[in-house]
Every structure is written in structure tokens, then in C-alpha cells.
Amino acid sequence: MAGDTSNARLWANADFWVADSLATPNPADANTAFGAGWNMVGLLDGDDGFPESRDEDTNDYFAWGGDIVRSSRTHFKATKKVTVLEDNPTTRALIWPGSTSTAIVVPRPVPIKCAWETRDPDAGIVYRKITAGHAIVTVDGDVDQNETDLQKITLAAVIYPDTSTSPATLYVQQTSLAVASLALAPATKALTVGQIGSIVATATLSDSSTRDVTLHPSTVWASSAPAKAGVQYGYVTGASAGTATITATYMGQSGTCAVTVS
Template sequence: MAGDPTKANLWTDADVYVSFDLSAPMPADANTPFGPQWDLVGLLDGDEGFPENREEDTDDKFAWGGILVKTSRNHFKLTKSFTALEDNATVRRLVWPGSTETKIKVPVPEKVLVAFETREGDKVRRLVTSLYAECSLDGDHGENETDLESATIVATIYPNAQKELFDRQATPLLESIEVTPATLSVAATEIGAVVATATYSDETTADVTANCSWSSSDPTKATVTAGFITGIAAGSATVTASYLGETDTVAVTVTA
């Protein structure tokens, strides 16, 4: 089966952050922590995950003979849910907006910023509301003897003027590596150097020479350590650099 398993996701951890300050700044990138204006919801039900529901009104237009000509679409609505397992101030404010520690009031959802973060090892993906969301309780919420107390919260996502729902942040994924120069000529006992450059999904690059695994197809002709190639005897060899599943080669010629 063809494909790239590194691009398949199995999220092993997740968090939801909420800000009741609509002017709270978003982190600069996926590796930057959320600032003090953001509150952590706490423990989440991983089996429930982050279900997403899309609603849209469609109206099909037909010509004579029953041929579909156009479909109009409007009233798009997106909701995204999460199930909180903690009874903390942030969860209580989402479940009972407008209430206090001593008084429970009829809930009136307030506008909030919501960020959904999923993680797998060093891989991070975030969806942060571009404008705001309104959160409300979905279904029953109560206490019993056998189950963890939980609250399933539905966030209705409102788009901004550009119809943007979320700002997406993600850890850049490695796309390829390139070793330069692609060919190298060294004399026996001399040392030449090559550089391995990684290219990521966000089009950034990085020197990963020191992080690569290096090998030579014929160590009797040339050896390699951290990008430094030493000529051993006249002949040729192929030097390979490997980094996180990506490889590239350099053709080495050793002269007498």
C-alpha cells in the first residue's frame, strides 16, 4: 500500500484552552505556550474526543427535464464539542455562565475564545477560534455513584468578516532532506565536508547535518562522520544521510 505513515495521526493527548478576554493574544506558533489570559479546561474524556458537527441549508435548482443546474448554500453552522472531567472554575463558568460560587443563575452563554490542542509526541496541532465561540452544556449534567462527573460542552463557532472559523497552528512536518554538494571529489587521506538541509511543511529549512545518520557504501574508499568525508583509497563510494525517515546521497570520488 502506497502512502506516508508519518502523515497519519493518532493523537495521544489533548487540551482545551479558553479565554474570557476576546482580546487575548494567540501564541506565536504551536511550540509557544498559551499566555496568562488563557485558562486550561483540565482533564478531558479522550474517548469522546472533539466531535465536530457541520450544518448547512442547501437548495437545489433544476432545469426542465430534472437536470440539476445549481445548488445554493447558506446558514452554515459549525459546532465542536469536548467533555470536561474536572469541576473547576473554568468548567463551571462554561456550564453556568453568569453564576457565582454561591448563586446558580439561568445560563446565558458568553462570548469566549476557544483553542483545541492535540498532541502526538513532538507533533502539535491547534485550532484557535478566529472570532469567538459561545459554549453551552450538551445533554445531562449530574452526579452519581458509579461514573466520573463530566460535562459535555458544545462550542458554537462564529466566523469573522473573512468567513474564517479557526486559526490553525501546527508543528512543521519534515518534507525532505538535501545533501550538498551532490558530488564530492577528495584525495586519499583528505577530508571534505557536505551539509544536510531539511525542508519542512511550512517551507522553512534547517541545517540537520549533525543530526543525521551517515553511512558509506564502501568504507574502504571513503568514510563519513557527521558530514565530514575522508578519502581512504582511490575509487568511488556513495554516502547516505538519513534523518527521521528521509534520505539523500552524495556521490564521492577519491583520487590517488
Template sequence: MAGNVLNPRLWEGADFYTAETGTALPETLNEAMSTVAAWKAVGLLSEDGASESRDQDSTDFYGWGGVLIRTQRSKHKRTIQVTCLEDNLTVFGLVNPGSPAPTTATGVNTRTVKVPKSDPRSFVMELHDGDVTKRRHIPRGEVTEVGEVSLSDSDLQAYALTITIYPDVDGVLYVDYDNDTTNAAA
């Protein structure tokens, strides 16, 4: 059997964080994200995990006789979908960008929701498989879609977020950091 049975990953746990763009990560992978106070956890995530989607246009060019000679790729778009199960202040800010922070007076919380505004942020998805940790840092992305929110007695209230990832000037979408010794560079 070709391959290495230690390479496949089953991510048994995950956390998702957000901060203002430009916020530094902890110095090392061993340091918890909470060591940098600006990074806020979104809280509990759906058991469905997260998913990454890719979309791009491609145009094929053919030479005489119908032979494919080149493919042009353009309009590359990458998104991550994650479902937040908590209704907390961090999730409120992601779901309602541009709305003022909630207030509390005489035991009553007030959340004023305004028409969403553009709010690019940084994100980190931290995944765990036993002793292996993978930290995916998205320096600049934005919640561009919020799924339908169920308000019932038979479903959890959940916020399905689609985050569009924006590249930097060098075309970098995100950077993965991990301590997986089976995939260490030679």
C-alpha cells in the same frame, strides 16, 4: 500504495483552553499556552476526545430535463463537542455563564448559579501526536449546550460541552497552526 503513511494522525493527547475574545495567542507554536495568563485550561478531558460537527441547508436547482445545474448552501453551522472531567472554576464559568464567581469563606465554597447568559469566548484545542502539535484557535465561540450531568457513585461527574463557532467578518471560523512537516506548503 498511493498516499503517505506519515499523514494520518492519532491525537494521543489534548488540552482545551478558553479566554476572553480578542486574547492573543502565544507568539509561537513552541510556546506553551500558559505563557499567556489569560488562557485558562479546562483540565482533564474525556478519553472520547473532541468531535466537530457541521450542519447546513442546501437547495438543489435543476434545469429542464432534470439536470442538476447548481446547489445553494446556506445556514452553515459548525460546533465542537468536548467533555470536561473536572469540576473547576474554569469549567464552572463555561457551564454557568452569567453566574458570579464562586466564593470561599470559613472553609465553605459557595457557587450561586443563575440563568445562563450569552458569553462568547475564544477557545483553543491543542492536540499532540508524538512531536507534531496542532493548535486550533477559535476566535469567537460560545457554549450553547451542556449535556446531562451524572451525579452518582457509578459514573464520573462530567460536563459535555457543545461550542458553537461564530465566523468573523471574513467568514473565518477558526485557524489551525501546526508543525507537521509532512504537510508543509510548498
């Protein structure tokens, strides 16, 4: 059988956390518990899981003769769902935001922070996705109460990214497998003006395994001299003669590549 079975995940346990204040600090890492300001939603429906949908408008452009030459993508939207089973103050605040113990008002959802945590106890891995910007949570479907079934309410969180980064960041990702180092290959690169070259970012984890994180959403690319060489998603473009240091940062670790443009 091809493949590495140790990389197959069975997420046997999970939690959903929310924070009313967008200033609530994130845990330092996946091995650190959620602190003050974070509230656990409670029991979840494991069969429903944490489904995530991504929508965007795509336009394709074709040359005379029918060959595709360009595509544009706009209006990206990410939605993540969770089905809650508990009736507690946290879930009621999500289902009926703005209401009190004595009055239910027309819901007006407000921006909050959300965190989804899944755990594979056999592999000893914790994986978290925490909103980098904020989320707007609404009820997806009916709120049903009857005598034969557990009350199940599906909540849909529309993810608003942190637009202060480029590209905009949807989530902060945490995993219990720490990143020990990050290496860029090649370590040096020569380009001519207008030429585009690629760099691969490889992370070495605490268990000595490696992972290509070149295109990972959490990998941040930067150039010390964008006027000489710019970088995006690991692709470097020679802009003008000179030198620049390309840096990639992933999960707290960085690697560099020295670029010369002639």
C-alpha cells in the same frame, strides 16, 4: 500498502483552552505556550474526543429534463464539542456562566475564545484550532453526578466566524510543522476577458514535505487589481484587459502569480 504511514495521526494527548476576553492574544505559533488570559479546562474524555459538526441549508436547482445546474448553500453553522472531567473554576464558569461561589443563576452564555490542541508525541506534532471570531459554549445533555462514574459534562461550542475576512474565517490554525515557503503554479498566466483559470498553491513545510493548500481555509487569496483579474479559492477570472498580481498567503508565507488579461 499504499500511502504514507508518517501522515497517519494518533492524537494521544489533547487540551482545551478558553479565554474570557476576545482581545486575548493567540500564541505566536504551535511551539509557543498559551499565555496570560487563557485557562486550561483540565482533564478531558479522550474517547469522546473533539467531534465537530457542520450544518447548512442546501438548495439544488435543475434544468428542464432533470440535470442539476446550480446549488446554493446558506446558514452555515459549525459546532465543536468536548467532554470535561474536572470540576474547577474554569469548567464551572462554562457550565454555569454568570454564577458565583454562593449562587447559581440562570445561565446566559457570553462570547469567549476557545482553542483545541491535539498532540501526536510519536510524530512530534502539535495541532491547534483557535476561534477566529468567538464561540458560545453551552452544556450538551445532562449534568449528572453519581457515586459510580466520573462526572462527565459535554460542552458544545457554536463557532461564530470572523466576518471581516472573505470568506469568513472560522479558526486560526497552528501546527508545529512550520511553513517554509509557498509557491503558486503557474507563476504566470494569460487569460482573455471572461475566461477563468486555476492556480495551485503548494506549501513546503519545515520537514521538506509539501502540501496542496489551494482550498485550505487558512489560505487567503488576493488580487492587486481586481478590476483586471479577480481571484477566489484559486480560480482567477479575467475581468478586463491589463495585468494583475495574484497573491496567496498561508501560515505567514506568500506566493505570487503574474496574470495578463487580453
